[in-house]
Amino acid sequence: MKIKGLLLFASVLLLVLTNVLANEQADGTPKPRAAMTADHSKFEQLDQAFDYAPDVTEACLECHTEAAEQVHDSFHWRWAAKVDGKMVGKGENGFNNYCVAARGNESCTQCHAGYGWRNDKFDFEAEENVDCLVCHDTTGTYKKSAAMSGHPYYEDTLIGGQLIPAVDLRRVAQNVGQPQRENCLSCHANGGGGNGVKHGDTDMSLVDPVHELDVHMSSDKLNFSCQTCHKTSGHEIAGRYNGKVAFVDHQLDMGRAERDGKNLSCESCHGNKPHDQRQLDNHTAKVACASCHIPEMARGPYLTKLSWDWSTAGQLKDGKPFSEDALFDGVEAHRYMSKKGTFTWGKNVVPEYRWYKGELQQKTLQDVIDPMAAPIDINPPTGDYRDQDARIWPFKIHRGKQPYDTEFNRILPIKLYGKKSSGAFWTEFDWQRALQVGADNNHVEFSGSYGFIETNGYWPIKHMVAPGEQAVDCIECHQQQGRLAGLNDFYLLGRDSHSLVDAFGALAIFGGLFGVAGHSGYRYLSARRRAVNNAKTS
Amino acid sequence: MSAVVVIFKRFERFWHWAQAAMVLLLIVTGFELHGFFRLFGFADAVSLHDWAGFSWAVLLVLAFTWIFTSGEWRQYLPRLEGLGATVRFYLLGVFKGESHPHHMTPAQKFNPLQGAGYLGIVFGLLPLQVATGCLYFFFPELRAAGWLQSIDWVAWLHTFNAYSLLSFLVIHLYMITFGKRISSHLRAMITGKEEV
Helix, strand or coil, X not given: CHHHHHHHHHHHHHHHHHHHHHCECCCCCECCCCXXXXXXXXXXXHCCCCCCHHHHHHHHHHXXXXXXXXXXXXXXXXXXXXXXXEEEECCEEECCCCCCCCCCCCCHHHHCCECCCCCCCCCCCCHHHECCHHHHECCCCCCECCCCXXXXXXXXXXXXXXXXXXXXXXXXXXXXXXXCHHHHHHHHCCCCCCCCCCCCCCCHHHHCCCCCCCCCCCCCCCCCXXXXXXXXXXXXXXXXXXXXXXXXXXXCCCCHHXXXXXXXXXXXXXXXXXXXXXXXXXXXXXXXXXXXXXXXXXXXXXXXXXXXXXXXXCCCECCECCEEEEEECCEEEEEEECCCEEEEEECCECCEEEEECCXXXXXXXXXXXXXXHCCEECCCECCCCCCCCCEEEEEEEEEEEEEEECCCCEECCCCCCCCCCCCCHHHHXXXXXXXXXXXXXXXXXXXXXXXXXXXXXXXXXXXCCCCHHHCCCHHHCCCCCCCCCCCCCCCCCCCCCCHHHHHHHHHHHHHHHHHHHHHHHHHHHHHHHHHHHHHHHC | CCCEEECCCHHHHHHHHHHHHHHHHHHHHHHHHCCCCCCCCHHHHHHHHHHHHHHHHHHHHHHHXXXXXXXXXXXXXXXXXXXXXHHXXXXXXXXXXXXXXXXXXXXXXXXXXXXXXXXXXXXXXXXXXXXXXXXXXXXXXXXHCCCCCCCHHHHHHHHHHHHHHHHHHHHHHHHHHHCCCCXXXXXXXXXXXXXX
C-alpha cells in the first residue's frame, strides 16, 4: 500500500515536471513563440500545384489585401523616384559605371521585385506582377531567372554548368516568413554581376559573418537581421533611395517606432556621444561612425570590384569571346572579359573619404557632361565642413571608363543582353549597334560617334562594422599623408600647418641657437685671450 | 664686498620649476601633435598636452595672484634707465671682461632688458598661449554655440606663439650662464639665494 502510494506520488510528480519542462527550455527560460501568428502551410489557398508564380501572388493577396499596393509604392518596385521634377533611378534615366543602364537589358530586371519587366510594356500597376516570394521565401529554393526577367525557374535549368532545379511553388508558398538575410542579399550582395561587385561593404559573407567582420550581424552576439536597422513598415523600408536621405543625423536618439521606414543611422541607437570620452565624442559632429569603425572595405573573404574599363571590351580570340583571370589580394577573379572589358578588384581596401549627408546626386542619361572634366562624378555626395548635416564618410569610389556620345556629350547606355540580331553587345560585340539600341531603349538620342570617358561611382560604406579595438587609429587621419589627405576644407590637427608660421618657427629657434653659439663661442675665445694676456703681463 | 640675499621666493621657485616641467612636456607633445615625430602616440599626446596645458593655466592663475598681491608686479615696470648699458654689456662688455652693469636686489631682480622681456612673456605670450589653447580645446563647444566656425587661425596663432616661447627658452637657457660663476643663476633658482 505504502509502495503503491509512493509510486502514485512519483508518477504525478513526474507528470507535473514534464508538463512544466515542456513549456520551458533547458535553461528555464520560457519557450519562444513562433514569430508569426499564421502557419502558412495551413492555408488552403497555398496548398495548390502552382505552375506560374503570379498565381501565388494572387493567392497571397486574398488575405494580404493591401500588400501589392504597398509594394507598388516602394522603391523596390519603382526603381526610380521623382527628384527635382524628374524621374531618377536605375529604372529610368539613371546610370552607373557597371552595366550603365538596366532599362532595355531584361537580365537586369531579374532582381526586380516583380515578374516579367522585359521592356516598356511592363504593367507597373498589375498587382499579380509583384513578386512576394523573392523576399519572403524561407526555403532557399526560390531563384529568379535572368532569361525570364525575374520569373523563377519553372523547369530544371543549367546555368553556367550548375543545375538549378525547377521551383516547387507550393512548398515555397507554404513556407513564407519574414525576409531573411539570404533574401535581401540575393540581390543586394550580387548587384553588378556577382557577389561583392558593387558595394564594397555588402556581400554574401553577411549571411553568417564572424564577429570580426560584422559586430551587429554575427550570430555570436547581437545577431541582427537586416530589418533590425532597416526598419520596415507597410513594405516601406528605411534606407537611402533616390530622393530620400538615408538618415537625418541631427535627429538623434529617435525612438525606434518613430524611425520605422524612415530614418536609420548608427546614432539612432548609439546616440552621438557613445564613447564616454570627450575627445572622441567631439568627432561625431563632423565624422561619421563608419569612418573609424569600418577601417576597410570588403573585409570578408570576397573581393569587391574597384574599376571597370569598358573601352577594352570586345576583343575576340579566333572570333570567340574569352576571359582572363588574375590574382587580386590573393583571390582569383576576372581581369579581362570580352563581354565587359578590364577590371581590378580588391579586398581589405582602405576607403576614400568625402563629406556626405545621406544623399547622393544622380547624374542622368540626359545630363550633358564636360569631357574635359573627366573623371565624371556620376553620383557624388554633397556637403562640406560648414554644413551641419554633413559628416566625413568612407566611400568606395568605383572607377569606370564607359561609352559616351562624343557629339552630344552624354553618357550612352548599352544594349548588353539579348538574342542574336537584337544588337546586344554580349552576343554581337558591335559597339555601334549596341549603343544605338541601348540609346533607343532608353529614349535618348545617339549621334553615331562615341568614345570612352572616365567616371566615378560613389558607394557610401556603412556595413561590416568592425569590433571597437579595430577602429581606425587617430594617426591614420591626423598626419600629412593620411586617410584625410584629400579633404582640405578645414584645419586638421597633425595634418595641417601654416608654412609662414613654421618658417618663423625655424627662423626663431635655429636663429636663437645660432646666435647663442656665436655669442658663447666669442665669449669663450675673448675670455681665453684675456687670460693669456693677464698671464703675460703678470 | 659681497652679500647673499634671497632673490627668488619659495613660491616663485615652485612656479618656475613646475612651469619648466609643464612647458617641456607641452613642447614635446605639441611637436608630436604638429606631426614632427611619433613618441607617445597621437591619442596620449593629446591627453598629455591637454592635462599639462590646464595645469599650467591653473599655475598661471596662482602666479598672477601672487604677482599682484605681493607687489611683485613692480619688478615688471618698464624702465629706460640702464637699458643702454645692459645692451652695451651683452654686445661688447662681456667680451672685454667687464662686470654686469645691473646690480640684483630683491626689489629689482631683473636688469632693464630682462624686465622688458619678461613683461612681454609673462603678461603677453603666456596668457596668449593659454587663451588660444583654451579656444582650441573648447572649439567643438564654441562651434556648436555658433561662436567660432573654424579653428585654423587659432591653430596658427597657438603654433606661432609656441615657436616664440621656444626661441625664448633657447636664449633663457644661455642667459643662465651670465652669473658670477657659470652655475650661479641655476643655483639661485634652486635655493633662491644669489650672491650680490
